[in-house]
């Protein structure tokens with residue numbers, strides 16, 4: 001899903017990294033930051049959001065379940081690879097997100113892996129809240 005850089009005060013893009021392995025520390029006082037619009041994520045769906053933040057590349061998955069938004073790093077706990085099969089495109093069925101690399105399955109509302117090579121592990125959650133028509137990143 002394309003996120004227009006002009007919509008927000010950050011640069012979004014869709015370059016593919018083989019692995020996002022770092023979780024850099026960012027001062028808490030920079031949050032909240034806009035991730036996407038609430039209308040960008042349909043109920044039960046997931047989108048990818050990429051951003052450059054303080055010189056670091058960040059890849060996120062934003063989901064919506066029962067009207068609540070959740071976000072995770074686009075980083076599979078199995079082998080540290082991105083979960084999307086193409087930038088921002090995820091395998092998704094019945095609120096289960098499937099890693100395109102080796103097939104681990106994650107609940108969109110919790111990030112819990114319910115099947116596959118890392119069953120019982122979780123996606124790394126990042127904090128989000130809704131402000132008006134935007135889903136805001138509140139913590140890394």
Ligand code: FES
Nearest residue numbers: 076078099102104
């Ligand atoms: S990297 Fe996701 S299942 Fe292996």
